[in-house]
Amino acid sequence: MSVLPLLDIGLALLVVAVAAWTIAARNLFASVLGYVAYGLLLALVWVRLHAPDIALTEAAVGGGVTGVLLVTAGKRLDALKATRSGAGPGLRERIVAGALSALVAGALAFVVASLPTPAPSLAPQAAAAAAGPGAGLGNPITAVLISYRAFDTMLEKIVLLLAVLGIWSVGADDAWGSAPAPLRRARPDGAMVLLARILAPIGALIGVHIFWVGADAPGGAFQGGALLAAMWMVAMMARLLEAPRIGSRALRLALISGPAVFLTVGLAGNILAGSFFAFPPGFAKPLILFIEAFMVLSVAVALPMMVAGPPDGESKP
Amino acid sequence: MNPSLLAGLVGAALVGLGLYGLIAHPHPLRKLLAFNLVGSGVFLVFGVVARRGAAAGYAFDPVPQAMVITGIVVAFAASALAVALILRLAVAGGDVSLDPQASGRRDDGEAE
Amino acid sequence: MSVLADLFSLAAVGAGVFFFIAGTAGLLRFPDSLTRLHALSKADNLGLGLVVLGLIPRAENPLAALKLVVVWALVLLSGASTAQLIGRVLRRGRE
Numbered sequence: 001m002s003v004l005p006l007l008d009i010g011l012a013l014l015v016v017a018v019a020a021w022t023i024a025a026r027n028l029f030a031s032v033l034g035y036v037a038y039g040l041l042l043a044l045v046w047v048r049l050h051a052p053d054i055a056l057t058e059a060a061v062g063g064g065v066t067g068v069l070l071v072t073a074g075k076r077l078d079a080l081k082a083t084r085s086g087a088g089p090g091l092r093e094r095i096v097a098g099a100l101s102a103l104v105a106g107a108l109a110f111v112v113a114s115l116p117t118p119a120p121s122l123a124p125q126a127a128a129a130a131a132g133p134g135a136g137l138g139n140p141i142t143a144v145l146i147s148y149r150a151f152d153t154m155l156e157k158i159v160l161l162l163a164v165l166g167i168w169s170v171g172a173d174d175a176w177g178s179a180p181a182p183l184r185r186a187r188p189d190g191a192m193v194l195l196a197r198i199l200a201p202i203g204a205l206i207g208v209h210i211f212w213v214g215a216d217a218p219g220g221a222f223q224g225g226a227l228l229a230a231m232w233m234v235a236m237m238a239r240l241l242e243a244p245r246i247g248s249r250a251l252r253l254a255l256i257s258g259p260a261v262f263l264t265v266g267l268a269g270n271i272l273a274g275s276f277f278a279f280p281p282g283f284a285k286p287l288i289l290f291i292e293a294f295m296v297l298s299v300a301v302a303l304p305m306m307v308a309g310p311p312d313g314e315s316k317p
Numbered sequence: 318m319n320p321s322l323l324a325g326l327v328g329a330a331l332v333g334l335g336l337y338g339l340i341a342h343p344h345p346l347r348k349l350l351a352f353n354l355v356g357s358g359v360f361l362v363f364g365v366v367a368r369r370g371a372a373a374g375y376a377f378d379p380v381p382q383a384m385v386i387t388g389i390v391v392a393f394a395a396s397a398l399a400v401a402l403i404l405r406l407a408v409a410g411g412d413v414s415l416d417p418q419a420s421g422r423r424d425d426g427e428a429e
Numbered sequence: 430m431s432v433l434a435d436l437f438s439l440a441a442v443g444a445g446v447f448f449f450i451a452g453t454a455g456l457l458r459f460p461d462s463l464t465r466l467h468a469l470s471k472a473d474n475l476g477l478g479l480v481v482l483g484l485i486p487r488a489e490n491p492l493a494a495l496k497l498v499v500v501w502a503l504v505l506l507s508g509a510s511t512a513q514l515i516g517r518v519l520r521r522g523r524e
Contacts (some may be wrong), residue, residue, distance in 0.1 A: 008320050012327045019331050019354055023338035028346055035350055042357060045327065048320050049364045050376040057389050062357060066393055073346055073400045080407045086414035088343040097340040105333025112325030112362060121370030122380040130379075140379035141386065149383065156387040163394035167401040189517055195510035202503065222386055299390070306397035309404065 008048060015041045032070040039063025052218035053141045056210065060226035061303075068233055069307045072183055076309075079185070137285065138216030145220065146288045150266065150277040157259040157295065160302045164255060168246050171310030177247035180308035188238045196238035203231040211296045215285065221292040225299025232304045243308040251301065258298025262291050325365040331358030345403045345413055349396060356392045360385045434486040441483030448476030462519050470512040474505055 018041060022034035039062040046055035089097065123140075130143035137143045145153045168176075204227075211224025235241040244251045265287060266277040273280045279287050331354050338351025363381050370378030407413050455468025481501045488494035 005320075008323055012323050015327055016330045016334070019334050022354065023334050023342075023351060028344065031347060031350055035353070038354075039357075042361075045324055045361065046364065049324055049368045050371075051364055051367065051382050051385075054360075054364065054382055054385050054389070057386050058357075061389050061393050062353075066353065066396060069393075069397055069400055070346065070350065073404060076404055077346070077407055077413060080404075086343045086412075089341060094341050097337055101333040101337035101340075104336055105329045108332055108358075108362065109326050109329035112329060112365060113322065115325075115366070115369060117369075119366070119369035119378075121372040121378045123370055123372040123375050123378045126379040127373040127375065140375060141383045144379045144383035145386070149380070152384075153387060156391060159391050160394050163398050166398045170401045170405040189514055191510045191513035191517070195507065198506055199503070220386075222390055226390075303393070306394060309401055 011041065011044055011048070015045060028074045029071070032067060032074065035070065036063050036067035039066065053139075053220065053223065056218060056223040057226065060223060060230060064230050065226060065233070065303055065307065068183070068230075068237075072307060072309075075184075076181070137288065139214060139218065139220065142214050142220045142288070142292075145222075146291060147277075147279065147284070150262075154259055154262045154266065154277075157262065157298060160298070161255060161259065164302055164305055167306055167310055169310075171312070175311040177245060178311045179245045180243045180305070180310060181312035182239065182242060183233065183236050183308065184239065193238045193240065196234045196240055200231045200235045200240075203234070204228055207231065207296075207300070211292065214292070215289060221295040222299060225296040226303060228296065228300035229303035232300065233307060236304065236308070243305070246305075246311050251305070254297050254301040255305070256298070258295040261294040265291055321365045321368040324361055324368075328358045328361030328365065331355070331361065334358075343415070345406070345415055346400070348415075349399050349403070353392065353396060356388075360388055363388075438483040438486055441479050443483075445476040445479030445481075445483060448472045448479065452476060463516060466512055466515055466519075470508055474508055477501055477504055 015038065018034055018038045022031045022038060025031040025034055040059055042062065043055040043059040046052070046058055088094075126140050126144050126148055129148035130137050130140040137147075207224045207227035209224075210219040210227060211221055212219075214220030214224065232241065236243060265279075269278040269280070270276050335351045335354030335356075335358060338354065339348050342348050342351060363385050367378045367381035367385070368376075370381070372378065403413060449472065452469050452472030455472065456465050459465045459468055478501055481497045484497055485494045488497060
C-alpha cells in the first residue's frame with residue numbers, strides 16, 4: 001500500500017487538464033503560459049518513467065525555450081498589428097474534428113495497452129556500447145548518443161544548422177548579415193536586469209556542470225547546452241547582451257563547430273579505429289567529452305539564434 | 318494500473334487534444350502549439366516503450382530515450398522555423414490567416 | 430538518532446506543505462491580483478525553505494545537501510524577481 005499510484009494518477013490528470021487548457025484558452029498569451037506549465041509537469045512524468053535525462057531536456061527546451069519563442073512571436077505579431085486570423089471552423093466541423101481526434105487517441109491508447117510482452121529492447125546493446133572499449137561511460141544515454149548511434153546525433157546537429165539557415169533566409173533581402181531584432185523592444189525593468197545579472201552566471205555554471213557530469217550521471221550536451229542557451233536569452237531579455245550580427249564569423253564558427261568536430265573525429269575513426277565513428281580504445285572517453293564540449297557550444301548558440309529570428313536590418317549590431 | 322500504462326494513456330490523450338487544436342484553431346501560432354502537444358504525446362508513448370524495454374540492469378531502454386532527447390530538440394528547431402514563417406506571412410500579408418480567400422492583400426505583398 | 434532525524438524531516442516537510450496549501454488557498458480566494466501575488470510569493474518561498482530544511486538530513490552527502498540549498502536560493506531569487514515584475518505591470522495597468 002503506497003501513495004505513489006495516487007500521486008501518479010493525480011499527475012496524469014493534471015497534465016491532461018493543463019494540455020486541455022492550452023487548447024481551450026481564449027487568448028494566445030494564456031495558452032502559451034499553459035504550455036510552459038505543461039512542459040514542467042511533463043518533466044515530472046518523465047522522472048516517473050525513469051528518464052531524468054529527458055526530464056531535464058523537456059523542462060529546459062519543451063517548457064522554457066519554447067515558451068520564450070512563442071511569447072516573443074506573439075509580441076512581434078502584436079507589434080505588426082497582424083492579429084486577424086480568419087474565422088475558425090463551424091460547429092459541425094468542430095464536432096467532426098473532435099470525433100476524429102477521439103478516434104485517433106482511442107486507437108493509440110489501444111495500441112499502448114496491447115504492447116507485446118516481453119517488450120523488445122536494445123538495452124543490452126546499449127549497455128555493451130556504454131561499457132565497451134569504444135566508450136567507457138556510466139550514463140548509457142550519453143553512450144547511445146555519442147557512440148552507439150553517433151551518426152544520428154551528428155545529423156541531428158545538422159538539422160539544427162538547417163533550421164537556423166531557414167530562419168535567417170526568411171528575413172528581408174537587404175537585412176542579410178545584420179543582427180536579429182532584440183527579444184524585447186522596451187527598456188527592461190530594474191528587477192529583470194538584477195535577475196539576469198545574478199541568475200545568468202550561476203545558470204551558466206550549472207549548465208557546464210550538467211554537461212560535465214553527463215558522462216556518468218543524468219545530464220549531457222543537449223541539457224547543458226539548452227541551459228546555457230536559456231541563460232544567454234535571459235541576458236538578452238534584460239538587454240545586457242544584444243544578439244550578434246548573423247554575418248559575424250565568430251557566430252558562424254560556433255554554430256558549425258559541433259557537427260564539424262563530430263564529423264572530423266568520426267572520419268578520423270575510419271583510419272585510426274577501423275570504422276566510421278569508432279573511437280580508438282583508451283582515448284574514447286576524452287574524445288567523447290571533446291566532441292560534446294563543441295556540441296554544447298553549438299546548441300547554446302543555435303537555440304537563442306532560432307528564438308531571436310531572422311535578421312532585422314533596423315536594429316544596430 | 319502501472320505507471321507506464323498510465324503514461325501511455327496520457328500520451329494518447331495528448332495526441333487527441335493536440336490533433337483537435339490543430340484542426341479547430343484558425344490562428345497559426347495556436348496550431349503550432351497544438352502540434353507541439355501531439356509531438357510530446359508521441360514522445361511519451363516512446364518513453365513508455367523505453368520503460369517497458371528495461372533490461373541489462375537498466376530500468377529503461379536507453380536507445381528510445383536518447384532518440385526522444387534528440388527529438389525534443391529537433392521539434393523545437395521545427396517550431397522556431399514555423400514561427401519565422403508565420404511572422405514573415407504576417408509582414409507580407411498584413412494578417413496571419415491561412416485561408417487564401419480571406420486575404421486580398423497577400424498578392425501585393427508578395428510582389429515586393 | 431535516525432528516528433529523531435526522521436521526526437525532524439516529517440515535521441519540517443509537513444510545515445512546508447502547510448505553507449504551500451495556505452499560499453494556494455490565498456491564490457484561489459483573494460480578491461485581486463496584488464494580494465494573490467503576495468500570498469503566493471511569501472507562503473511558497475517559506476514552504477519550499479521548510480521542505481528543503483526537512484530534506485537536508487536525508488541527503489546522501491554534504492554536496493547533495495548544498496545542492497538542495499542552492500535550489501531554494503535560486504527559487505527565492507527568481508520568485509522574488511518575477512513577483513516584482515508582475516507587480517509593476519499591474520501597477521502600470523492601474524495608473
